[in-house]
Amino acid sequence: MHDSDLISGYVDKLARELEFDRSLSVCVRQEVDDHLWEAVAADPRDGPLEAQRRAIVNFGDPHVIATQFAVVSLAKHSRRAGVTAILGIAGVFIAMKMRVAWYAATQWAICDDMKEMSGIVLSIDRYAFWLAFIAGLAGWAYISSCRTPAVFHPVYRRQVRRFFLLCTAAAAALFMSVLSDGVLTAIQLFETDLSVRFLVPILSMAIEIACAGALAWHVRNVTRRVASTAALLRT
Amino acid sequence: MLKGHLDMIVLAALSAGSAHGYAIIEEIRRRSRGAFDLPEGTIYPALHRLEQAGLLASRWVTAESGRRRRVYALTRRGNRALAERRAVWEQFSGAIGDMLGGARPCTTPT
Numbered sequence: 001m002h003d004s005d006l007i008s009g010y011v012d013k014l015a016r017e018l019e020f021d022r023s024l025s026v027c028v029r030q031e032v033d034d035h036l037w038e039a040v041a042a043d044p045r046d047g048p049l050e051a052q053r054r055a056i057v058n059f060g061d062p063h064v065i066a067t068q069f070a071v072v073s074l075a076k077h078s079r080r081a082g083v084t085a086i087l088g089i090a091g092v093f094i095a096m097k098m099r100v101a102w103y104a105a106t107q108w109a110i111c112d113d114m115k116e117m118s119g120i121v122l123s124i125d126r127y128a129f130w131l132a133f134i135a136g137l138a139g140w141a142y143i144s145s146c147r148t149p150a151v152f153h154p155v156y157r158r159q160v161r162r163f164f165l166l167c168t169a170a171a172a173a174l175f176m177s178v179l180s181d182g183v184l185t186a187i188q189l190f191e192t193d194l195s196v197r198f199l200v201p202i203l204s205m206a207i208e209i210a211c212a213g214a215l216a217w218h219v220r221n222v223t224r225r226v227a228s229t230a231a232l233l234r235t
Numbered sequence: 236m237l238k239g240h241l242d243m244i245v246l247a248a249l250s251a252g253s254a255h256g257y258a259i260i261e262e263i264r265r266r267s268r269g270a271f272d273l274p275e276g277t278i279y280p281a282l283h284r285l286e287q288a289g290l291l292a293s294r295w296v297t298a299e300s301g302r303r304r305r306v307y308a309l310t311r312r313g314n315r316a317l318a319e320r321r322a323v324w325e326q327f328s329g330a331i332g333d334m335l336g337g338a339r340p341c342t343t344p345t
Contacts, residue, residue, distance in 0.1 A: 024283075027305075031256060031279060034302045038257045039275075041300075060276035068280035076287055148284050150241065 006052040007036045010062065017066035020228040021073040028069065032059070063235070068150060070229040075148035077225050078163055081218035082140035085170050089136045091211035092129070092174060095204040096181060102200040103188065114187045121187070125180035132173035136215075139166030152229050164222055171215045178208045241281050243324065244271065246290065246309065246317040253308035255298075256282060282307055290316050 011033050018025035039055035040048060059065075102108070110118055143163045149156045185201045192198075248254070248262040260278055263271050285291045290313035298304040309317065 028279060030303050031305050032276070034255070034298065034300075034304050035257045035275065035279075037300065037302065058275050060274035062276075064274075065276040065280065068277065069283065072280050072283045072287060075284070079287075148287060150281065150284070 006049065006056060007033065007040070010036065010056045010059070014062040014065060017062050017232075018069055020070065020225065020232075021077075024069060024073055035059070063232070067152070067229075067232045070225075070232050071150070071152045071156070072148060074152070074160065074222075074225045074229050075146075077218070078143050078160060078222050081167055081215075081222050082143040082163070084215055084218040085136035085167055086140050088211040088215040089129075089133050089170070089174060092132075092178060092181075092208045095207040095211070096129075099181075099185070099201050099204040102197075102204075106197055108188065108192075108197070110188055111191055114190060118184055118187050121180050121183045125177050125184065128173045128176035128180060132170045132177055135166050135173060136170035139163050139170055142166060152233060157226075160222070160226055164219070164226070167215070167219045167222070171212065171219050174212045174215060178205075178212045181205065181208055240324075241273070241277070242285060242290075243317070243320045245278065245281050245285060246313055246320070249291065249307060249309045249313070250317060253306050255304050255306050259307070285313070289313075 011029050014032055015025045015029040018028055036052070036055045036059065039058065040051040043051040043054060045051065142159075146156070146159045146163075182205060185205050189198060189201060244263055245259060248259045248266065251262065254262060256278055257275075259282070260273070260275050263273070282291065282293075286293055286307070290310060291307045292310050293305050293307045296304050296306055
């Protein structure tokens with residue numbers, strides 16, 4: 001058997017167990033590889049193969065280590081989703097303000113027969129945006145205050161579930177707000193000849209859709225990580 | 236029991252200066268005179284968790300062997316957290332010491 005077979009086999013197994021987080025898997029693989037080879041170098045008793053065996057036994061079961069890393073990864077991605085919620089909501093707000101400022105600067109008024117409808121949509125937009133802001137801020141503050149545990153215990157599971165609900169509420173409200181903005185933009189562009197000044201409303205809508213999409217993607221990512229962590233614990 | 240204090244042990248091991256995972260384990264063994272012989276793999280999730288909490292910072296270096304090595308160091312926040320945990324531990328161990336080594340309960344009526 002080749003000298004490096006045992007250690008590379010072990011780090012491969014650990015990396016496979018950590019597949020749920022690709023960047024973490026790559027990083028841990030390098031760290032563990034260095035650790036095991038250093039342990040082998042420090043243990044010259046009965047030849048390198050025996051030293052490798054001992055180093056691997058002392059390191060522990062890759063599955064157990066992966067379950068501990070799964071909690072760390074879940075916490076990292078939950079926090080990231082919390083930050084994305086804040087940035088996404090801020091992005092939508094800036095895009096919204098940018099569009100309104102553009103309308104004012106270009107004296108681009110809405111046509112009279114659409115004013116009533118746009119008033120209704122505007123109120124939906126406002127409520128949806130404030131709901132997204134409050135839920136997003138609460139979610140971010142909540143997950144930032146939670147300490148990452150060493151194991152995925154029921155208390156932490158409940159904390160992640162609460163955070164997930166807040167983030168889902170924020171994402172749903174943000175989508176509603178973006179949808180309302182889309183309707184308002186369409187009303188604004190209605191009966192206006194296509195020109196260069198369309199660029200700002202269209203670009204700002206694209207920014208809003210990207211922000212809401214990023215938040216939805218992160219929320220989905222948290223759900224996937226909760227599922228993979230729970231699956232690791234079951235096996 | 237050791238598991239509940241792993242974070243404090245890791246922070247304490249790093250109080251002497253920055254180190255990589257293997258050296259941290261060696262330092263824990265040395266300082267505890269072999270009493271804390273953890274499964275070595277458990278230290279890495281703890282290191283990543285502490286880094287995420289802002290108590291540690293890490294950087295990659297190239298070791299003499301040519302391998303890439305991740306070196307951890309206490310941050311200012313980590314130093315403060317260690318001082319707080321040390322104070323709590325000293326208070327707790329002092330109280331337990333008093334309980335165990337204090338006056339024996341009276342067995343005969345006076």
